[in-house]
Amino acid sequence: MSRLRGHVSVSTASAFGLCAVLFLIATIHSSGFASGGNVRQLLVFSAFIGFAALGQTVVVLSGGLDLSVPWLMAFGGIQLSHWAGDGMPGGVAIALVVLAGAAIGLVNGVGVAWLRLPPIIMTLAMGGLVQAYLLSLGVLNTGGSGVPHAAEAAASDRIGPIPVVALVWLVVAIGIGIVLARSAAGRRVYAVGANDEVARLSGIDVGRVRLAAYALSGASAAFAGVILAGYVGSTYLDIGAPYLFASIAAVIVGGASIMGGRGTYWGTVAGALTLTVLSAMLPLFHLSDAGLKVVYGVVILAGVWLSQSGGALVARLRQRSSSPTPASPEVKSVEP
């Protein structure tokens, strides 16, 4: 069922387009930007945002917002170090951390779906609780040795020229893309985000959809924290801080509606790439710190405007052309 693609694909395309344009500008400015090493680096950094924003995409599509993402990322790294420090095998610890992240996300879902707390408040409060828990662990500022080898391998291994993280990201993106566009579960997510009362009256268990979305967000943020910690080689409480903005901006730059009901994960992928390319290229232009932040903000706003209004514009044009009016006369080639 590709019905939702219509104008969403325009948004996704415009986000990929913006990313390509930025990449081109950076490459023209300094040719090293397109080197294999740099592109690999960009893909890995994008994957961090991509995983942080994976569940966020589904939450936003269902009409919510998850502000606990950065704290779940910190949880992912720190809890992993903690358990690995206790002698748990790395692979098992990673799996358990992701499951624990899902459980924390589920609590977010309970607050939003059952207690009807506003998502912003519920997830912010949960971020605070997770932070408090991490402080109580007393394993902060763990050195590199604290992060298990499995996480480091996940973040830095390559298959041929391609980083494993990027490959895993690609596979997950294809999977989520299919689930959102072609499964009943995906259709329910869009329905809940578009209008939860209509969804309820159409026989959809709105609460269950919300629970699942927040649980997924908890799991994907925890996993993003694991690979980020593996890459950095150590963990600290604020490790996820930049991803509060990035996880939401990637979704919106990718063309999803912040009100829910419209968007795709491929859009988020494009958004994550755009954000990464942008923050990697700006230092090349020798801007002041302040100037850099201004340009960063302005380009992101432009990207959001492009993906949001561009899609709506095309949808309007399509809507017009789908009305029963004579199509514009086609130019016929003259027979020789």
Place this chain on the structure above:
Amino acid sequence: MSEALEITGLRKSYGPVEVLRGVDLHARAGEIHALLGENGAGKSTLIKVLSGVTGAGAGTVTLGGRRLTLGRPTASTAAGVRTVFQELSTIPQLTVAENLLYGAEPLTPWGLVSGRRLRAQARELLARYGLARIDVTRPLGELALGDRQLLEVVKALREQPKVLVLDEATSALSSEDSAWVLEQGRRAADNGAVVLLITHRLAEMRAHAERLTVLRGGESVLSGATADFTDDELIVGMLGRRLEVLYPQRSGAPGDALLEASGLAVGDRIGPLDLTVRRGEVLGIGGLQGQGQRELLMALGGACGSRGSVRLSGSPYAASSPKAALAAGVALVPEDRQREGLFLQQQVRDNITIASLRALTRPGGLLDAGKAEAAAREQAVQVGVATDRLGTVVSALSGGNQQKVVLGKALLARPSVLLLHDCTRGVDVGTKADIFALIAELADRGVAVVFYSSDLSELVHVCDRVAVMAEGRIVGEVAADALTEQAILRLAVGVTPTRTEVAA
């Protein structure tokens, strides 16, 4: 005779689509002028041009001899055009007084709003229109829908309009409230205003409008004195064809009991109710507006909590959620298609299939795209939505087609009990005929239909039997052989029939 409102050669296009193709309308001061036409005929666009919400491609509008600047809401307002829409334009969080005097609040010498004078003026305004019973200090959102609609009318009348447009303003109202609105329309006309009345109820139009204009496909096709046209002529004018039957003949007789409710109650205001619907029966629910009909249908459809016991085909039926109801074969077409029935920004096909995803899913969780498409197509054909519209975003459809999509969604779930809440409200006569034919077809196939309508004549002609509600209870039933509008009304307002009528 002065033509107070003259609309000449009005044209309007949205992109390549021409929605007004030369509309002429001449209305006199002091008359109620009906504007008739199917959904999509251009009435709404005409009103939008008149009230300045949108401009026009060509044509003129003159008001009392002065040409109106089009496309500017402020110009229309200054010229004295006031519109009462079917959709409410009031702000639910503000109080009644704040809404009534919105933009004209009395100020204290310091430039602040004087709450005391605001309330006093609002009370005075309401008293002038016989609505002193409404408490001006209550937030508007707490009032019943009918009262809110009446306040819209008061708001429009506040500044003695020169043109008062009643755009389906009575479609959601009970008969007394409708009568009140039309009486205010008459008063405005007597004060020299032009009143444009848009309604789908021909009887209402006949009773109140001296003259009329009929739109079809963006053109004015008939105009003149109401008395000069028969209903048939008007319907032919609106449809461009003769309507064979509005109310179809039914063949089957009701079978055995399918849905049996006993002691059904919602909250502490509605119920306890006992109700039985048979297979192949159309059970009407009548009564004045807001007597618990909504709660009854919502409770049976699992959309609101209820107590009591309900049996379906003899087994207990727990309507704990719409999901459970649909799984048991009970489908609800809710009251408000825009807010409760449709994903307005999604396509027709997605709206039709959303309540039946389980049946369209392959093992493994992915949707069977081919099956979904075929199901949507078949359903569109059954309810009479053109199949080339399957990919259209629902918000672009006319009200009648939107209602058909809601019906299609409910029917794709293959219900054995269909609950219809005022599904013909704001729907044109052609679509109504289609819906009635569909109801008859479903009943003949053994579906039990519960049909609530605010239109008495529909209840009489569509239903096998009508249960009448008042103050949350069923106060009586009118059987097929005694089914008249008077019989329903009498029960609704609590008048016991006289002895002779009982004998007859």
